[in-house]
Amino acid sequence: MNNNDAVRLTIEGAIATVLLNRPEAMNAFNQDVWTGLQQVTQSLRESPDVNVVILTGAGDRAFSAGMDLKMIASGGGTGVGAGLRGGFDSLNSLKAILTAFEELAVPVIAVINGHCLGAAMELSLCCDIRLASDNATFGLPEIQLGAIPDLGSTQRLPRVVGLGIAKELIYTGRRIDAAEALRVGLVDHVYPREQLMGEATKLAEEIAKLNPRLVQGAKRATNLTTSTPLDIGLRMETDICLSSGSGAGFGDGARQFVKKE
Numbered sequence: 001m002n003n004n005d006a007v008r009l010t011i012e013g014a015i016a017t018v019l020l021n022r023p024e025a026m027n028a029f030n031q032d033v034w035t036g037l038q039q040v041t042q043s044l045r046e047s048p049d050v051n052v053v054i055l056t057g058a059g060d061r062a063f064s065a066g067m068d069l070k071m072i073a074s075g076g077g078t079g080v081g082a083g084l085r086g087g088f089d090s091l092n093s094l095k096a097i098l099t100a101f102e103e104l105a106v107p108v109i110a111v112i113n114g115h116c117l118g119a120a121m122e123l124s125l126c127c128d129i130r131l132a133s134d135n136a137t138f139g140l141p142e143i144q145l146g147a148i149p150d151l152g153s154t155q156r157l158p159r160v161v162g163l164g165i166a167k168e169l170i171y172t173g174r175r176i177d178a179a180e181a182l183r184v185g186l187v188d189h190v191y192p193r194e195q196l197m198g199e200a201t202k203l204a205e206e207i208a209k210l211n212p213r214l215v216q217g218a219k220r221a222t223n224l225t226t227s228t229p230l231d232i233g234l235r236m237e238t239d240i241c242l243s244s245g246s247g248a249g250f251g252d253g254a255r256q257f258v259k260k261e
Contacts, residue, residue: 007036009043014051014208015201016044020120023059028068029119034097037123041100051208051215053104054200055127056111057120060193063110063136066118069145094119095151102126102223105216107207111200112136113193117175122149125156128219130186131200132178133193138186139175159226161185217244 008019018040020027027033044050057063101108101123110127116138124130140149140157148154149170158166161184169176178190191199207215221240224233 004032004036004039006030006032007040009040011047011050014049014212015204016047016050016053018053018055020055020057020064023057023061025068025070026062026065026115027057027059027120028065028070030068030071033064033068034094038097038100041097041104044104044106051106051210051212052204053101053106053108054111054204055101055108055123056197056200057113060114062115062120063112063124064117064120065115066120066141091150098123098126098151105219106212107215107219109200109204111196112138112187113196118142118149119151122151122153122156125153125160129188129203131189131191131196131203132181132187133196134178134190135193136178136181136187136190137175138177138181139173140170141173141175143171144173156226211245213244214246217241217246 006020006022008017008021010017010019018037020033022028022030022033044053098119107129108127110124110130112124112130112132114133114136116124116132116136118139118141121138121140140153142149154166154170157169160166161169165184168174176184176186178187181187182190189199217240221233221237224236228236
């Protein structure tokens with residue numbers, strides 16, 4: 001478990017919840033948040049009983065407003081990587097923190113309860129499934145602030161919403177609401193704010209009760225689609241299925257299904 005209050009990790013049975021916990025600052029990313037994110041992924045890697053992760057923000061205003069602009073405006077930079085050689089290493093260290101969520105063996109569900117901007121949107125793109133409240137907003141405002149979105153969204157966003165929409169959002173820094181995010185495929189479901197966590201929990205429970213080896217194997221296989229040519233991906237899918245024990249219980253599953261008919 002991490003002991004950083006800015007990012008809280010709780011585990012109940014097979015479901016872990018990661019909470020961005022700076023509601024007074026709309027859960028903006030400061031040094032404590034970055035450190036906390038790094039700590040919780042390490043804790044999750046060391047928690048073999050966890051089958052699903054829910055990632056959300058404290059309070060009812062924001063999943064996260066992204067980078068803490070007050071910290072940056074005061075000359076504090078990102079608050080991370082001060083001992084590194086330069087910008088290249090610093091950026092890569094931040095990207096590695098976000099990518100660690102993408103690389104977790106288990107599915108990660110982003111529960112986006114309000115504003116999801118900048119680095120926070122880039123974090124959400126590292127999650128397997130994105131659920132949003134009907135009052136959520138999304139945007140990559142970096143270009144309006146003098147920067148290019150540099151924590152993975154130029155690569156991940158086109159894979160999620162398509163190249164044209166991704167370029168429009170990146171080039172303009174424009175914000176979109178939950179309905180538009182659903183229309184372009186940035187999120188998978190939108191719920192009334194008061195129902196969001198309940199729906200997320202139901203989805204997590206549905207996944208958690210299934211064979212974790214198969215779910216994790218399915219995650220490894222589907223993640224190949226963003227980086228692997230089809231012919232190679234198909235061969236790797238076979239290897240992953242066999243190594244995950246896929247098909248071993250298929251006969252029993254089929255018999256149970258037939259009994260229900």
